[in-house]
Every structure is written in C-alpha cells, then in structure tokens.
Amino acid sequence: MLRHLLSIKCLLVLLLLSVSSELFSQVQFPDKDGERAKYDVKIDIRKAYISGVCMMMKDEGIVKASIVNEFGLSAVDFTYNPSKDKVKILNVMSKMNKWYIRRVLRKDLRNIMHQLPQGIYTYENKKQHIIYTFNPLKDDTKE
Amino acid sequence: MLSYCQMKKILYIILMCLTPVIAMAQNEGEQKIIQKISKAAQSMASMQCDFVQTKHMKLLNDNMVSYGKMYYQQSSKLRWEYTSPYTYTFILNDSKVLLKKGNRNDVIDVNQNKMFKEIARMMMNSVVGKCLTDKKDFKISVAETPEQYVATLLPQKKDMKQMFSKIILYVNKRQLTIAKVEMQEKKGDNTVIELKNIQLNKNINASTFAIN
Numbered sequence: 001m002l003r004h005l006l007s008i009k010c011l012l013v014l015l016l017l018s019v020s021s022e023l024f025s026q027v028q029f030p031d032k033d034g035e036r037a038k039y040d041v042k043i044d045i046r047k048a049y050i051s052g053v054c055m056m057m058k059d060e061g062i063v064k065a066s067i068v069n070e071f072g073l074s075a076v077d078f079t080y081n082p083s084k085d086k087v088k089i090l091n092v093m094s095k096m097n098k099w100y101i102r103r104v105l106r107k108d109l110r111n112i113m114h115q116l117p118q119g120i121y122t123y124e125n126k127k128q129h130i131i132y133t134f135n136p137l138k139d140d141t142k143e
Numbered sequence: 144m145l146s147y148c149q150m151k152k153i154l155y156i157i158l159m160c161l162t163p164v165i166a167m168a169q170n171e172g173e174q175k176i177i178q179k180i181s182k183a184a185q186s187m188a189s190m191q192c193d194f195v196q197t198k199h200m201k202l203l204n205d206n207m208v209s210y211g212k213m214y215y216q217q218s219s220k221l222r223w224e225y226t227s228p229y230t231y232t233f234i235l236n237d238s239k240v241l242l243k244k245g246n247r248n249d250v251i252d253v254n255q256n257k258m259f260k261e262i263a264r265m266m267m268n269s270v271v272g273k274c275l276t277d278k279k280d281f282k283i284s285v286a287e288t289p290e291q292y293v294a295t296l297l298p299q300k301k302d303m304k305q306m307f308s309k310i311i312l313y314v315n316k317r318q319l320t321i322a323k324v325e326m327q328e329k330k331g332d333n334t335v336i337e338l339k340n341i342q343l344n345k346n347i348n349a350s351t352f353a354i355n
Contacts, residue, residue, distance in 0.1 A: 036203075038207075038228075040229055053207060055200060057205065066202050068207065070209070072326070074330065093306075094306070137228055
C-alpha cells in the first residue's frame with residue numbers, strides 16, 4: 001500500500017515538474033536581444049472584437065511587434081523603446097488608420113508593454129471601453 | 144565591330160518588334176487557360192484539404208506558420224478552420240457567416256455587412272479559382288510552368304489595393320485546382336497558403352457548414 005502511494009506521489013511530482021518546465025521554457029516577454037514571444041490577441045471593442053496573433057522580438061534594445069489577424073492580414077505594427085518608454089505605431093490596417101485610433105492604440109499598447117513582463121495579460125481602457133487580452137501562445141506547430 | 148551602345152540599340156529594336164507578338168500569343172493562351180480553370184471550378188461539387196499558412200513579417204524578419212483544414216461545397220459553402228497553433232473557424236453558408244473563437248460564436252449576415260460580403264466572396268473565389276474571371280476586381284495575367292499555371296492578380300478596387308499589392312494563384316495543371324495562394328502586401332509582408340491533400344467531389348457532412 002505504502003509502495004503504491006509512493007509511486008503515485010513520484011508520478012505526481014514528475015507530472016508537476018514537466019508542466020512547470022514547459023511553462024518556464026516559453027518566453028513570456030522578450031527581455032533580451034534576439035528573444036521572441038507570441039501571443040493570442042483579442043481586442044474587445046463594445047459589441048465587436050478583433051482577434052489574431054501578436055509576434056514580438058527584441059532587437060538592439062527595442063521591442064518590435066506585429067499583430068496580424070488569423071487569416072494573416074496585418075493589423076498593427078509597432079515598436080516599444082523601454083529606455084524611453086515610448087511606443088511608435090508603424091502601420092495600422094487601412095480601416096483603423098485614423099489619428100484618434102492611433103493615439104488610443106499608442107497609449108494602450110504602452111500600458112500593455114508595462115504589464116506583459118509582469119505576467120498580466122489583460123488590459124482595460126475604461127474610458128474607451130476596450131479590453132485587450134494578450135495570452136502567451138504555445139508554439140506547438142507540427143505538420 | 145559593333146560598340147556596346149549600338150548593340151544595346153539593336154537589342155532594343157529586336158525586343159520592340161518581338162513584344163507585340165509575344166503579348167498577343169500570351170493573351171490568347173491566357174484566355175484559354177482561364178476558361179479551362181473556370182470550367183473546372185464550376186464543375187467541382189466539393190473540395191476538402193489541409194492547408195499551411197505562412198505569414199512573413201518584414202518588421203520581425205520572421206514567419207508565423209498556421210495549420211488548418213478547408214471544406215468547400217458548391218456553390219456557397221465554405222469552412223476555413225485553423226487548428227494550430229490557434230483555433231479559429233470561419234464558416235460561410237450562403238448568406239450567413241459564423242466566426243468561432245474560443246467560446247465565442249458570432250453570426251453575421253453578409254447581406255448586411257458589405258465588408259464581410261467582400262471577404263466571403265474573395266475567400267470563396269480564390270480557393271476554387273473563380274476569381275480569375277473577375278475582371279472588375281483584378282487585372283489578371285497568366286504564365287505557365289511545366290507543372291503549374293501561375294495567375295497574377297493586380298487589385299483594381301480601392302479597398303483591395305489598400306490591403307494587397309498583388310495576389311498570385313498557383314494552379315495545379317493536372318487537377319486544375321489551386322495549389323498555392325500568395326498574397327503580397329504593400330508594406331512588404333506576404334502570406335502564402337498552400338493547399339495539401341486535396342480531395343475532390345467527396346461527400347461532406349452537412350454539419351460541417353452548420354451555423355447555429
């Protein structure tokens with residue numbers, strides 16, 4: 001009986017170890033040059049939503065990011081300079097390419113870039129009623 | 144002996160003389176190829192396949208690869224389903240579109256949403272090759288390799304021009320089905336969708352296109 005309990009305990013420990021190592025092997029936020037991260041993104045705007053994937057990488061101290069929808073169409077390209085705490089919007093899809101949308105996006109993305117390294121994946125812009133969700137995406141692609 | 148400048152001039156004249164002949168021959172050939180592909184698309188009752196979508200992001204110099212399954216049934220049923228690394232389903236059933244993401248299901252009536260009507264029409268027409276007869280939307284040119292017909296579509300409408308600079312369809316000569324779609328964006332990104340394990344005219348369960 002005791003032997004059985006011990007083996008079950010061992011199995012549980014192994015299982016927990018494998019899960020935790022899998023979690024830690026994923027980069028949650030690109031802190032060092034060359035590191036990359038991938039997020040499943042959802043932006044809820046009142047009754048509608050935009051969804052897709054955000055890919056980020058750190059290059060020469062700057063975080064570069066592209067948000068594309070599931071079909072591969074580019075939605076937003078931006079950079080974040082941590083030393084200046086500045087977000088620069090490089091491209092926005094034509095339907096969203098308005099100065100006031102770019103302004104809201106710039107501010108919200110800056111706050112999101114503060115939250116992601118701390119493992120906080122949801123940001124709400126209460127004034128504009130926009131909820132951003134950036135969930136780390138596990139890259140388990142196989143053909 | 145001819146100087147470099149003279150040689151260049153002669154070459155230019157020869158090319159100028161040849162160009163109309165090549166262009167004429169190409170136009171006649173193009174029409175035949177387009178008719179052939181359109182005929183095959185119209186006679187296709189159903190199609191199902193796997194797909195691999197590779198999005199190249201110029202800013203990151205990186206690719207995002209997604210995998211999924213596609214089902215098409217004549218004349219207006221399409222299921223485009225991403226299975227990895229994310230799940231997302233787009234179902235078009237006549238005038239209704241269902242978008243499935245996680246627990247959220249959204250049904251859209253394409254007749255009440257111009258943008259979705261365009262997206263649905265474009266997806267359907269590109270997948271089966273019907274867009275080759277769409278002269279309003281695209282300026283089309285067709286070339287030929289030993290294994291494929293390569294159709295280059297230049298968008299003519301403002302909305303499409305804002306999204307894509309060029310769409311290239313690769314058509315399998317033997318099956319007359321789309322093997323690959325390449326969408327090039329103005330800013331240098333591009334998306335390549337490769338269709339694999341294509342099965343034609345097989346029965347597809349009606350629930351595949353169900354919109355609840």
